[in-house]
Amino acid sequence: MKKAIGAAIFYARFARPFSRLGFRRRVGDAGLDADFSGQRWVVSGATGGIGRAIALGAAARGATVLALGRDPGKLAALAAEAKGPGMIQPVPVDLSLMREVARVADEIAAAGPVDVLVHNVGVMCHEYRQTAEGLELGFATNLLGHWVLDQGLRRGGALTSGSAIISMSSGGMYGAALDPGALQATGAASHDGFTAYAQHKRAQVELTHYWNSLGPGQPRAWVMHPGWVDTDGVRSALPGFRKVFKAVLRTAQDGADTALWLAAARPETGEGIWLDRHRDSEHAFAFTRAGAAAPALVEYLDRMRA
Numbered sequence: 001m002k003k004a005i006g007a008a009i010f011y012a013r014f015a016r017p018f019s020r021l022g023f024r025r026r027v028g029d030a031g032l033d034a035d036f037s038g039q040r041w042v043v044s045g046a047t048g049g050i051g052r053a054i055a056l057g058a059a060a061r062g063a064t065v066l067a068l069g070r071d072p073g074k075l076a077a078l079a080a081e082a083k084g085p086g087m088i089q090p091v092p093v094d095l096s097l098m099r100e101v102a103r104v105a106d107e108i109a110a111a112g113p114v115d116v117l118v119h120n121v122g123v124m125c126h127e128y129r130q131t132a133e134g135l136e137l138g139f140a141t142n143l144l145g146h147w148v149l150d151q152g153l154r155r156g157g158a159l160t161s162g163s164a165i166i167s168m169s170s171g172g173m174y175g176a177a178l179d180p181g182a183l184q185a186t187g188a189a190s191h192d193g194f195t196a197y198a199q200h201k202r203a204q205v206e207l208t209h210y211w212n213s214l215g216p217g218q219p220r221a222w223v224m225h226p227g228w229v230d231t232d233g234v235r236s237a238l239p240g241f242r243k244v245f246k247a248v249l250r251t252a253q254d255g256a257d258t259a260l261w262l263a264a265a266r267p268e269t270g271e272g273i274w275l276d277r278h279r280d281s282e283h284a285f286a287f288t289r290a291g292a293a294a295p296a297l298v299e300y301l302d303r304m305r306a
């Protein structure tokens with residue numbers, strides 16, 4: 001009952017701004033006149049949905065995009081589709097496996113600096129599953145892998161003061177107060193895919209604060225969410241939601257727009273989560289302000305990484 005009331009409040013509050021009506025109102029036909037020529041981008045989860053649209057959008061504006069994905073066929077198709085002055089280079093990697101993520105980060109860093117890093121990969125796991133490394137699959141993919149990729153690129157010198165880090169969170173984070181203890185369940189009995197996903201997405205907001213607190217000489221970071229986008233991820237994880245809202249879901253290009261815009265505009269960093277080229281509040285409900293802050297999160301991620 002409490003959950004149903006929470007969901008009703010959530011949808012009443014966000015159905016319009018997160019739908020394509022929200023995109024139309026705040027972005028509309030503005031277009032994006034950006035030139036990313038000479039830039040080297042890294043986009044995780046680039047073989048489908050929003051990540052794919054970001055990769056293609058960046059390449060169309062001149063960037064060389066390292067596309068991180070696990071399906072060689074989809075990676076090849078993506079690279080073949082790139083049009084315009086830039087290009088897409090496939091980087092095969094399972095982003096839920098920390099050893100693979102660390103290896104890829106080292107390889108990318110060894111080959112040169114990264115101008116834009118987009119932490120896009122994200123999954124909603126209704127069933128409890130552990131990776132071969134003993135981590136809950138959603139936590140590994142949605143959060144720890146971002147941390148490991150980021151750290152590896154920093155360690156290798158690939159992220160500099162001129163680099164931009166963009167994290168793809170979700171409006172679902174509005175329903176979660178960060179609790180590092182709830183980032184991953186230890187078994188099926190205590191696993192709730194919705195709750196875990198909201199925690200991961202709230203954690204991305206705190207992680208962005210942490211990255212921006214590292215001081216001068218470090219890359220700047222922004223966190224955004226794409227609204228409600230019709231992708232394979234939504235089709236498989238939220239079929240009921242898709243059925244109800246299908247007529248007003250955004251396109252993958254709509255969902256990608258703010259990431260491309262942030263990479264070009266690089267607005268002031270600070271509080272806030274970006275949607276449709278606007279900075280929105282990180283909190284819609286008072287209870288989420290009482291959540292844990294970045295230091296507790298970083299301590300947990302370091303412990304899980306060890």
Ligand SMILES: NC(=O)c1ccc[n+]([C@@H]2O[C@H](COP(=O)([O-])OP(=O)(O)OC[C@H]3O[C@@H](n4cnc5c(N)ncnc54)[C@H](OP(=O)(O)O)[C@@H]3O)[C@@H](O)[C@H]2O)c1
Pocket residue numbers: 044045046047048049050051068069070071074093094095096097120121122123141168169170171172225226227228229230231232233234
């Ligand atoms: N769609 C929405 O309405 C919505 C709303 C809020 C936030 N978001 C966020 O936006 C981001 C993208 O969402 P989306 O809807 O575009 O998702 P999607 O359609 O499921 O696409 C996700 C991409 O990530 C890849 N991927 C998943 N797990 C991977 C792994 N372990 N290793 C390598 N690649 C992996 C998938 O590859 P495969 O094809 O191989 O599975 C796919 O290319 C996510 O962070 C999501 O949480 C989406």
